[in-house]
Amino acid sequence: MSKQDERFVVVYQGGSQLKEEGMYQILVDTETGVHYLIWKSGYAGGITPLLDSEGNVVVTK
Secondary structure, three states: HHHHHHOOEEEEEEOOOOOOOOOEEEEOOOOOEEEEEEEEOOEEEEEEEOOOOOOOOOOOO
């Protein structure tokens, strides 16, 4: 699979696996444009759609 065929693209990354706050990323689904926030630390983690200030899902066309 080439880079152009990737469904999810990392647009932002921060934090560190070596610190308590863990690592977080913002991914964009290239087919739907929906942004997701992913957080992971050690063996724990979570994923959720990213929301704007009005509670709507962030979507990029």
